[in-house]
Amino acid sequence: MKNTGSPTLEDVAEAAGVSTATISRALNDPDKVAKETRERIQKAVDRLGYTPNFGGRVLASNRTNTVGAIIPSMANAMFASGLQAFQEVLAESGVTLLVASSGYDTEHEFRQIRSLMTHGADGLLLIGDERPQKTKDFLALRKIPYVISWCYRNTPDGLYVGFDNEKAAYKLTNRVLEFGHRDIAMIAGISKGNDRARNRIEGVSRAVRENTDGARLTKIVEARYRLENGAEAFDEIMSASDLPTAIICGNDVLAAGAIVRARKKGARVPDDVSITGFDDIGLASVVEPGLTTVRVPQIEMGQEAARQLLRLLSNQPATSSIEIETELVMRDSLAAPKALAV
Amino acid sequence: MKNTGSPTLEDVAEAAGVSTATISRALNDPDKVAKETRERIQKAVDRLGYTPNFGGRVLASNRTNTVGAIIPSMANAMFASGLQAFQEVLAESGVTLLVASSGYDTEHEFRQIRSLMTHGADGLLLIGDERPQKTKDFLALRKIPYVISWCYRNTPDGLYVGFDNEKAAYKLTNRVLEFGHRDIAMIAGISKGNDRARNRIEGVSRAVRENTDGARLTKIVEARYRLENGAEAFDEIMSASDLPTAIICGNDVLAAGAIVRARKKGARVPDDVSITGFDDIGLASVVEPGLTTVRVPQIEMGQEAARQLLRLLSNQPATSSIEIETELVMRDSLAAPKALAV
DNA sequence: TTGAAAGCGCTAACAT
DNA sequence: ATGTTAGCGCTTTCAA
Numbered sequence: 186m187k188n189t190g191s192p193t194l195e196d197v198a199e200a201a202g203v204s205t206a207t208i209s210r211a212l213n214d215p216d217k218v219a220k221e222t223r224e225r226i227q228k229a230v231d232r233l234g235y236t237p238n239f240g241g242r243v244l245a246s247n248r249t250n251t252v253g254a255i256i257p258s259m260a261n262a263m264f265a266s267g268l269q270a271f272q273e274v275l276a277e278s279g280v281t282l283l284v285a286s287s288g289y290d291t292e293h294e295f296r297q298i299r300s301l302m303t304h305g306a307d308g309l310l311l312i313g314d315e316r317p318q319k320t321k322d323f324l325a326l327r328k329i330p331y332v333i334s335w336c337y338r339n340t341p342d343g344l345y346v347g348f349d350n351e352k353a354a355y356k357l358t359n360r361v362l363e364f365g366h367r368d369i370a371m372i373a374g375i376s377k378g379n380d381r382a383r384n385r386i387e388g389v390s391r392a393v394r395e396n397t398d399g400a401r402l403t404k405i406v407e408a409r410y411r412l413e414n415g416a417e418a419f420d421e422i423m424s425a426s427d428l429p430t431a432i433i434c435g436n437d438v439l440a441a442g443a444i445v446r447a448r449k450k451g452a453r454v455p456d457d458v459s460i461t462g463f464d465d466i467g468l469a470s471v472v473e474p475g476l477t478t479v480r481v482p483q484i485e486m487g488q489e490a491a492r493q494l495l496r497l498l499s500n501q502p503a504t505s506s507i508e509i510e511t512e513l514v515m516r517d518s519l520a521a522p523k524a525l526a527v
Numbered sequence: 528m529k530n531t532g533s534p535t536l537e538d539v540a541e542a543a544g545v546s547t548a549t550i551s552r553a554l555n556d557p558d559k560v561a562k563e564t565r566e567r568i569q570k571a572v573d574r575l576g577y578t579p580n581f582g583g584r585v586l587a588s589n590r591t592n593t594v595g596a597i598i599p600s601m602a603n604a605m606f607a608s609g610l611q612a613f614q615e616v617l618a619e620s621g622v623t624l625l626v627a628s629s630g631y632d633t634e635h636e637f638r639q640i641r642s643l644m645t646h647g648a649d650g651l652l653l654i655g656d657e658r659p660q661k662t663k664d665f666l667a668l669r670k671i672p673y674v675i676s677w678c679y680r681n682t683p684d685g686l687y688v689g690f691d692n693e694k695a696a697y698k699l700t701n702r703v704l705e706f707g708h709r710d711i712a713m714i715a716g717i718s719k720g721n722d723r724a725r726n727r728i729e730g731v732s733r734a735v736r737e738n739t740d741g742a743r744l745t746k747i748v749e750a751r752y753r754l755e756n757g758a759e760a761f762d763e764i765m766s767a768s769d770l771p772t773a774i775i776c777g778n779d780v781l782a783a784g785a786i787v788r789a790r791k792k793g794a795r796v797p798d799d800v801s802i803t804g805f806d807d808i809g810l811a812s813v814v815e816p817g818l819t820t821v822r823v824p825q826i827e828m829g830q831e832a833a834r835q836l837l838r839l840l841s842n843q844p845a846t847s848s849i850e851i852e853t854e855l856v857m858r859d860s861l862a863a864p865k866a867l868a869v
Numbered sequence: 870t871t872g873a874a875a876g877c878g879c880t881a882a883c884a885t
Numbered sequence: 886a887t888g889t890t891a892g893c894g895c896t897t898t899c900a901a
């Protein structure tokens with residue numbers, strides 16, 4: 186793992202017959218260098234394939250133009266497009282994005298935060314706000330500028346650019362109740378260390394609890410983020426004696442897994458059982474019946490998070506948290522309950 | 528964008544009452560430091576929230592333990608799980624992954640390669656092998672270790688860990704022909720600057736060309752990577768006077784878009800028209816009817832790519848390209864053609 | 870417009 | 886087991 190042989194400023198300086206300072210200026214502040222000198226330097230740079238050494242540059246200038254993002258998993262459509270948007274906005278300002286993944290593990294997230302700092306991140310994008318005190322202390326101690334996304338809190342500490350998972354789940358559940366469902370089950374994401382999953386459970390629970398017409402939660406099953414897990418959870422719910430008429434799922438992947446399994450088992454959706462999702466990823470519009478779900482404006486969220494982080498980094502006028510609104514997308518997987526003809 | 532105020536080795540040294548060298552050792556080679564000294568150092572590190580400065584470290588050790596990956600887009604399920612697997616294998620060896628995206632633009636890819644080198648990447652993961660000579664020259668000039676994935680070539684130059692897109696598409700198309708289809712259309716990805724998309728087109732074309740029983744390609748439409756684009760391409764194909772009995776799609780997203788549109792238009796799949804995909808992402812098993820497609824073992828590919836790159840970086844025994852085998856997944860979207868009852 | 874030289878934080882060779 | 890010290894490649898005064 187050696188970087189030996191990389192040409193250095195000195196190599197270029199020798200090749201171009203000027204001093205290293207001039208090369209540095211030509212690269213960072215071209216106006217300060219005579220045009221013909223600049224051209225001579227450019228030739229040398231191209232010929233040698235020179236790229237500045239990040240280490241030297243950071244050391245000397247104390248500036249990295251790099252931010253880090255730590256997402257729970259790269260293999261998750263839910264973060265992909267938001268992150269892409271985040272990156273694009275950063276790129277416009279010449280800022281490079283470093284991405285790491287935590288595997289939904291707050292301990293690992295802490296290590297990744299340290300690693301990104303080590304790699305010179307000027308600021309961070311974090312997903313969700315549940316993390317050990319240790320991590321929060323570290324962020325505070327080092328005064329690291331960061332934005333928290335994919336969730337929203339109305340608190341003075343911390344800059345949030347995201348949506349309120351509890352509220353969105355609450356709204357969705359009330360809609361399910363309006364359709365006449367009273368026996369409701371939930372397939373949730375794993376809530377441990379994951380405030381988004383937990384808040385969605387809380388939103389569903391609250392809506393059911395506040396209902397005055399006998400609504401109840403027959404069962405809550407937590408499942409990992411894969412189609413199969415949704416399918417298995419569906420089986421678990423439908424093999425109990427206490428059957429729901431609607432299953433609210435913590436995300437679209439679980440919902441799609443449940444729908445496919447329902448189809449395979451001969452259960453009609455929504456006639457026998459309604460199923461709803463969350464996120465509105467591509468899957469939701471493709472599955473049959475179309476998935477009624479909560480649309481999360483990922484691109485807008487990613488862009489806004491980037492803008493806020495850039496603000497923080499340049500010490501611009503006070504920024505404050507931004508709540509991104511979600512929206513119910515009505516498709517065909519939710520309908521009024523029918524008497525089961527079993 | 529200042530990193531000011533970050534504690535340095537010297538700060539820790541002072542706090543712990545030892546020299547900087549001892550701190551450095553305690554952090555990088557703990558066995559060489561007395562246990563109680565180590566503990567004292569650890570306390571100081573925690574208290575100050577010290578993280579090593581990457582710049583200083585790189586400069587002094589000429590080692591970064593970082594590799595870069597440039598993928599066409601983060602918002603693409605096709606790369607996500609392979610990249611996640613790639614990252615996990617690297618992490619086992621203490622190597623950090625930096626991810627950048629090229630937006631399917633070879634010019635932008637070149638810039639990202641330079642940027643990653645600047646950020647201290649010891650090696651690179653590149654997707655596909657179509658890029659300007661300029662880029663190849665740069666890689667060669669700087670002797671950058673890299674692995675090319677998501678495609679495969681049997682050539683001595685370049686280390687490939689991937690699958691043969693042409694061959695896979697050829698196999699799939701022959702299967703379609705075996706079902707009795709003779710009038711075939713294709714919805715392909717954008718082939719410009721994208722060898723994977725182009726090779727898939729070539730595989731389909733070759734199979735059709737080699738058929739001696741009147742098979743022909745009624746139309747090839749190139750579409751961008753979104754469900755809607757697949758849907759639009761489907762419309763374009765089905766509004767022509769020359770109708771196919773099967774549509775081969777360059778990827779699952781396009782195929783799913785086409786299937787959903789077909790359903791909306793009242794065309795039955797596969798009775799009226801067969802549709803096939805490529806990649807076998809989650810969508811493929813969820814869409815109705817289930818998508819007959821080509822399974823790409825992404826996780827295996829990502830892991831193997833990481834191992835090969837680590838090999839390259841540690842100058843281990845000669846590595847050679849690895850062909851990952853793809854597999855036809857038969858679901859229900861492909862069947863024998865029926866007479867159209869229009 | 871250009872050059873000379875100090876020093877950024879760290880590691881590693883050498884000393885103790 | 887620990888300390889001393891010379892750079893690593895770059896930017897940035899300060900001087901010419």
